[in-house]
Amino acid sequence: MKFLFSVALALMLSGVAGLVYAVNLDDFNGPQLNKMWTYRDPAGTGKYSFKDGMLVLELKAGSDLYVRGTDRGVLFLMDPPDMDNFTLETCVNPAVKGSQPPASQIGPILFNEDEWAYTLWGPYNAGQDIRLEDCVGSSYRWRADTGGIAIDVNKVAIDQDVYLRIVKTGTELEFFAKNDANSDWVSGGIDKKLGPYYKPGKYKVGLFAKSWSGSIDSVFEFDYFTIPEIAKAVDPAGKLATTWSAIKR
Numbered sequence: 001m002k003f004l005f006s007v008a009l010a011l012m013l014s015g016v017a018g019l020v021y022a023v024n025l026d027d028f029n030g031p032q033l034n035k036m037w038t039y040r041d042p043a044g045t046g047k048y049s050f051k052d053g054m055l056v057l058e059l060k061a062g063s064d065l066y067v068r069g070t071d072r073g074v075l076f077l078m079d080p081p082d083m084d085n086f087t088l089e090t091c092v093n094p095a096v097k098g099s100q101p102p103a104s105q106i107g108p109i110l111f112n113e114d115e116w117a118y119t120l121w122g123p124y125n126a127g128q129d130i131r132l133e134d135c136v137g138s139s140y141r142w143r144a145d146t147g148g149i150a151i152d153v154n155k156v157a158i159d160q161d162v163y164l165r166i167v168k169t170g171t172e173l174e175f176f177a178k179n180d181a182n183s184d185w186v187s188g189g190i191d192k193k194l195g196p197y198y199k200p201g202k203y204k205v206g207l208f209a210k211s212w213s214g215s216i217d218s219v220f221e222f223d224y225f226t227i228p229e230i231a232k233a234v235d236p237a238g239k240l241a242t243t244w245s246a247i248k249r
């Protein structure tokens with residue numbers, strides 16, 4: 001009887017654990033990147049490692065990702081899911097040494113390399129704000145050019161963990177951030193210009209880190225990366241890479 005009770009209790013607890021387990025495509029617990037990632041570091045200015053459940057990225061000064069031809073940023077890229085609507089989500093620490101380094105930005109990215117079209121969202125320039133910047137060929141948009149798609153630091157702080165989301169609905173992209181896992185997401189706005197460049201087979205998604213004129217050698221941390229609509233379909237006890245391949249087909 002006692003044995004049966006223990007078995008029932010164990011089953012119950014494992015069921016509960018299964019329910020509350022936060023499924024992410026990569027928790028960055030190391031010791032290696034999940035196989036779905038391609039590490040893109042054309043100038044050799046990045047160095048990544050894993051520590052305390054975080055992906056730690058050391059980024060040299062002057063690792064700019066800008067108009068076509070300026071290609072020195074560090075990217076972690078994967079194929080997007082075969083879906084029109086999905087969410088990119090990550091949690092970053094831009095202020096590993098207390099404040100965000102100058103002339104830097106990190107966060108999620110959508111990237112069409114052939115057309116040199118990309119969309120960046122994340123903490124910007126010594127904790128100035130959280131903002132969208134994007135580029136098509138030689139046409140780059142700062143905050144003033146995007147209609148001000150951004151979140152100011154009185155709404156979401158930057159000197160701590162920052163949760164970031166880009167929600168893709170067809171060709172529309174909406175940008176969100178927050179400081180606590182259980183808080184409501186704060187929207188920074190919606191962009192409709194770049195969406196048409198993100199067609200199946202034409203782009204990648206993932207994380208970026210860049211630094212430009214006036215930057216210093218910097219360190220950033222990433223806690224996890226996920227696409228919640230896909231992660232839910234992944235068996236937490238299963239082999240992630242295998243499942244991911246199956247989903248991609």
Ligand SMILES: [Ca+2]
Binds near residue numbers: 028053054222
């Ligand atoms: Ca983690």
